[in-house]
Amino acid sequence: GAGVSQSPSNKVTEKGKDVELRCDPISGHTALYWYRQRLGQGLEFLIYFQGNSAPDKSGLPSDRFSAERTGESVSTLTIQRTQQEDSAVYLCASSPGTYNNEQFFGPGTRLTVL
Amino acid sequence: DQQVKQNSPSLSVQEGRISILNCDYTNSMFDYFLWYKKYPAEGPTFLISISSIKDKNEDGRFTVFLNKSAKHLSLHIVPSQPGDSAVYFCAASPKTSYDKVIFGPGTSLSVIP
Secondary structure, eight states, X not given: OOSOEEEOSEEEEOTTOOEEEEEEOOTTOOEEEXXXXXXXXXXXXXXXXXTTSOOBOTTOOSTTEXXXXXXXXXXXXXXXXXXXXXXXXXXXXXXXXXXXOOOEEOOOEEEEEO | OOSEEOOXXXXXXXXXXXXEEEEEEOOTTEEEEEEEEEOTTSOOEEXXXXXXXXXXXXXXXXXXXXXXXXXXXXXXXXXXOGGGOEEEEEEEEEGGGTTOOEEOOOEEEEXXX
């Protein structure tokens, strides 16, 4: 399909391990976002990429979190030394980067840290 | 400090009646407002939007009203259907940075058959 895809859909890891989450945005979308949704909470902004500009990392909760994007395609979100409070659904979204800034979301990756 | 607030975490409505979901914002620079709907185990999907130059936008059963002076917007769904049961997120972006979207915490709507 032509939508945003994320992998894996579910990830269970042990506390202290590193995890890598992947997002494939819609082709041609210049903007890419990562959000986190903890159980019973709203969408928490993590990081935003727009074209070749420096990413907006203002939402990253700690230096254990990092993200990269290759050009205007795939992005990976890496969480080092995972903690139990990192357990959440991690959502990726992309948008055309124009004024009509509707975001298209992927299905999310459910991360469980034991 | 939450810039986009949805003070009702949940709402129950009878099928066929009107659902009204409310959203308040604090940043007067917000220029564009969106509503997203989210089903369990899925990502949010865009529902409807409104620019600050309008006070109403309608799309089928969904209407969004914007009151800029009160910094308040609402989503009306009429008539409500059981398939509308979902979490609804209000979102806003400022004129100066239209791609920086701030989401509210969401309201869970249950439409009872």
